[in-house]
Amino acid sequence: MKWFKHVSDSLDDPFIDELMDEFGDFGYLAFFGILEIYSREFKIKDGWKLDTTLSFLRRKLHQPSIKRIATFLQSETLLKKWSVNIDSKRATIYIPKFTEIIDEWTKKKINAFEQKLQSNSGVAPKNLPPEEDKEEDKERDKEGLKFKRKVPIPKHFHITTEMKNYALRKNYIGDLETFTEKFILTCKSNPKKYSYQDWYAAWQKWLINDMKFHPEHKGQELVDL
Numbered sequence: 001m002k003w004f005k006h007v008s009d010s011l012d013d014p015f016i017d018e019l020m021d022e023f024g025d026f027g028y029l030a031f032f033g034i035l036e037i038y039s040r041e042f043k044i045k046d047g048w049k050l051d052t053t054l055s056f057l058r059r060k061l062h063q064p065s066i067k068r069i070a071t072f073l074q075s076e077t078l079l080k081k082w083s084v085n086i087d088s089k090r091a092t093i094y095i096p097k098f099t100e101i102i103d104e105w106t107k108k109k110i111n112a113f114e115q116k117l118q119s120n121s122g123v124a125p126k127n128l129p130p131e132e133d134k135e136e137d138k139e140r141d142k143e144g145l146k147f148k149r150k151v152p153i154p155k156h157f158h159i160t161t162e163m164k165n166y167a168l169r170k171n172y173i174g175d176l177e178t179f180t181e182k183f184i185l186t187c188k189s190n191p192k193k194y195s196y197q198d199w200y201a202a203w204q205k206w207l208i209n210d211m212k213f214h215p216e217h218k219g220q221e222l223v224d225l
Helices: 014-023 027-042 053-060 065-071 094-099 105-120 131-142 161-169 176-189 198-212
Strands: 052-053 083-086 090-095 146-151 196-197
Touching: 014 027, 027 052, 027 053, 027 065, 052 053, 053 065, 053 090, 065 083, 065 090, 161 176, 161 198, 176 198, 196 198
Parallel strands: none
Antiparallel strands: 052 090, 083 090, 146 196
């Protein structure tokens, strides 16, 4: 996971206050330290739990003994929030409310995972792509460059600044307008054959091939002195 939300007034949280009354500063350190480890190892799986060794937690939290870690994990205060099982060497931790404080990126991944589960179970998945993804797709579609499935060349396909810059970086010295017009006409002549998901990538590939078969269209490489 990229990050998780840490409420700025945690020191005023009665739960944190109770942990610190019981364990001092270590209560705060252990709670958020283990939460960070949980976040880093988090897997998008139904019922996922952190399974780790007590010695690992002792090292990460810079504690002199495993006993203090075990005592913290078994405290009645902590068990109000977390589900913990420990033995002499290992600890298994489950934080039920963790999904309420995770970042938006991870929530998207979880939603995608849940949709996959619904699809496999025969239940119709929710079709709720993030709004920002919708807007990004719209912008790419406006340029006629990228689609989610293979489609014939769009009517509004044209040279963009991005394409011109790409040709410049590749030292293309041919007539870019003529090349692109040929590309468009060829793709329109056989739309079933020339169908792509990403029209910008297809155009790039054609440009490289044009320089390969027409060396006179490729300029000399620039050399830094």
